[in-house]
Amino acid sequence: MADEPYRPLNQPLNHKGSNNTASAGGASLLASIFNLSNTTLGAGIVSIPFFFSQCGVVLGAAILILVGGLSALASFLLVASAELSGEWSYISVASAAYGRTGRTTVMAAILLLTVRSIAIAIAPACVNKHRPTPARAFEW
Numbered sequence: 001m002a003d004e005p006y007r008p009l010n011q012p013l014n015h016k017g018s019n020n021t022a023s024a025g026g027a028s029l030l031a032s033i034f035n036l037s038n039t040t041l042g043a044g045i046v047s048i049p050f051f052f053s054q055c056g057v058v059l060g061a062a063i064l065i066l067v068g069g070l071s072a073l074a075s076f077l078l079v080a081s082a083e084l085s086g087e088w089s090y091i092s093v094a095s096a097a098y099g100r101t102g103r104t105t106v107m108a109a110i111l112l113l114t115v116r117s118i119a120i121a122i123a124p125a126c127v128n129k130h131r132p133t134p135a136r137a138f139e140w
Helices: 029-055 057-085 090-127 134-138
Strands: none
Touching: 029 057, 057 090
16 A cells, blocks of 8 residues: 555545456545444444443443454454455455355345345334424434
């Protein structure tokens, strides 16, 4: 990375030698960072307080540290796999490692996670559908 020229955050990603159409599609690093941060913070704001209320401070902190370490390990392994395969997306890395089965499995997992996220996002609206005004949908 040290020999690569400076590229502003809002410029599209372009990895040398990559035939991946996702990286050539124009997603900027800034947009990717914002998307990941938005997803992570949004889930954490809702789930972590409830998690700590159920587990307690000591056990909750221990589990949070364990899961954080496992997430860091998974990120490291994903980046190492991407570097070894020369591909730069989940689907391309899975395809390089496991062929068509890996590609299909990753695509199905992404689809299921997307559907789950949408269901979680619209669930409060469905529960509160009997309230007369939109402002009351945010009351607890």
